[in-house]
Amino acid sequence: MSENLNPFTIAQAQLDEAAAVLQLDPDMHAFLREPMREYHFTIPVKMDDGHTRTFRGFRVQYNDACGPAKGGVRFHPDETIDTVRALAAWMTWKTAVADVPLGGGKGGVICNPRELSQGELERLSRGYMRVIARNIGPTRDVPAPDVNTNPQIMAWMLDEYETIVGRHEPGVITGKPLILGGSAGRSPATALGGLFTVREAAKLLGIELRGATCAIQGYGNVGSFAHKLAEEMFGVKVVAVSDEFGGVYNADGLSAAAMFDQMRRAGRVPGFADAEPISNSDLLELPVDVLIPAAIEHQLTGQNAANIKARIVAELANGPTTPEADAIMYDKGIYIIPDFLCNSGGVTVSYFEMVQNSYQFYWDETMVHKRLDEKMTIAFHAVARMAESKGVNTRVAAYLVAVNRVAEAVRMRGWV
Numbered sequence: 074m075s076e077n078l079n080p081f082t083i084a085q086a087q088l089d090e091a092a093a094v095l096q097l098d099p100d101m102h103a104f105l106r107e108p109m110r111e112y113h114f115t116i117p118v119k120m121d122d123g124h125t126r127t128f129r130g131f132r133v134q135y136n137d138a139c140g141p142a143k144g145g146v147r148f149h150p151d152e153t154i155d156t157v158r159a160l161a162a163w164m165t166w167k168t169a170v171a172d173v174p175l176g177g178g179k180g181g182v183i184c185n186p187r188e189l190s191q192g193e194l195e196r197l198s199r200g201y202m203r204v205i206a207r208n209i210g211p212t213r214d215v216p217a218p219d220v221n222t223n224p225q226i227m228a229w230m231l232d233e234y235e236t237i238v239g240r241h242e243p244g245v246i247t248g249k250p251l252i253l254g255g256s257a258g259r260s261p262a263t264a265l266g267g268l269f270t271v272r273e274a275a276k277l278l279g280i281e282l283r284g285a286t287c288a289i290q291g292y293g294n295v296g297s298f299a300h301k302l303a304e305e306m307f308g309v310k311v312v313a314v315s316d317e318f319g320g321v322y323n324a325d326g327l328s329a330a331a332m333f334d335q336m337r338r339a340g341r342v343p344g345f346a347d348a349e350p351i352s353n354s355d356l357l358e359l360p361v362d363v364l365i366p367a368a369i370e371h372q373l374t375g376q377n378a379a380n381i382k383a384r385i386v387a388e389l390a391n392g393p394t395t396p397e398a399d400a401i402m403y404d405k406g407i408y409i410i411p412d413f414l415c416n417s418g419g420v421t422v423s424y425f426e427m428v429q430n431s432y433q434f435y436w437d438e439t440m441v442h443k444r445l446d447e448k449m450t451i452a453f454h455a456v457a458r459m460a461e462s463k464g465v466n467t468r469v470a471a472y473l474v475a476v477n478r479v480a481e482a483v484r485m486r487g488w489v
């Protein structure tokens with residue numbers, strides 16, 4: 074039978090498993106299984122040819138017991154409310170495991186940004202903010218960039234919000250351009266945060282990272298920074314990388330600088346000189362110390378999990394592993410750093426951005442990354458300790474840490 078890959082069903086099933094281990098009160102469990110609030114709306118946009126096109130948008134505030142909801146806005150033709158719900162749930166667990174005083178949210182618009190002119194994209198971004206402005210804010214819900222949205226779109230949304238409320242309010246949105254109150258060190262934050270957790274996992278497993286081998290699937294913001302930083306900061310030998318067009322492999326290691334040059338010239342990984350081609354599926358099955366899925370969801374499945382040979386799988390992508398693959402890989406003794414722990418460096422630095430906005434005083438990149446290291450290291454060990462003490466795998470352990478924290482906040486507020 075094929076696996077049920079509805080993302081919200083998966084998110085709920087993962088919570089159910091954690092709730093069973095925690096023997097969570099059934100009333101609390103029922104409350105945490107559903108989003109607290111969701112907004113479904115239309116966004117009318119004047120198109121360049123003079124007609125008005127109506128887009129559908131969503132914002133889900135899954136849970137804000139620990140602080141304002143936090144999560145990106147995606148622009149995607151296949152966006153669904155269940156995807157947004159699932160991602161908002163994962164943001165709730167992510168901010169909780171990262172131990173930042175925020176809740177979880179997510180937004181989306183059904184659209185294909187590649188078919189929009191810059192002017193149409195700006196009007197859509199401002200339209201999204203116009204509809205949702207009354208329901209968000211620095212102390213309520215703070216959006217950020219996500220799939221197909223970027224600092225420019227955040228700048229338009231910020232400007233629209235500030236026009237509506239009539240004052241500067243940089244903390245309403247993160248991932249802003251630096252000139253408008255963005256944080257230094259945000260671009261590499263997700264990859265760097267993940268590598269701090271890889272460093273800690275390697276220590277636990279007695280793996281020497283210097284010279285260890287690594288394969289990275291996905292060469293966008295996260296994958297390319299993971300390559301550069303793994304090589305520069307940790308002396309890791311990255312032997313294979315890929316993107317949607319295919320991959321390359323060299324047992325002696327691929328230079329990040331040369332690969333960045335390739336991306337600048339060709340805009341894609343295949344064609345890189347001094348390496349053999351490798352398919353995405355073969356890359357995942359390489360006998361490396363560290364495998365980093367940094368592309369899209371559902372890459373490690375019931376079909377290929379038995380062939381995965383990496384010792385550590387660091388899930389920088391969201392949802393790269395299906396539940397069936399999870400069970401197989403844990404059985405094989407693979408150390409998985411689950412996505413909402415591994416890639417929480419991005420939201421941690423977004424939280425730093427909000428902190429800096431609130432006191433209008435900005436840190437340099439060294440300070441941002443030092444504080445990121447502290448937060449990621451603490452978060453990793455909270456999960457590792459939980460896995461050890463409860464005898465559960467690291468994904469369940471991450472849920473236990475996160476659900477415990479959110480449930481405590483809900484209980485202290487007297488909601489359940």
Ligand code: NAD
Binds near residue numbers: 416
């Ligand atoms: P991106 O769009 O910059 O890059 C995605 C990369 O994946 C591209 O190189 C693309 O070619 C590649 N790709 C797409 N489909 C593929 C396929 N079928 N096989 C192999 N490669 C494929 O995105 P990003 O910001 O680097 O994000 C990557 C992952 O990390 C996503 O799952 C995202 O949700 C997650 N993530 C990103 C951040 C962040 O701060 N950017 C934070 C948390 C999680």
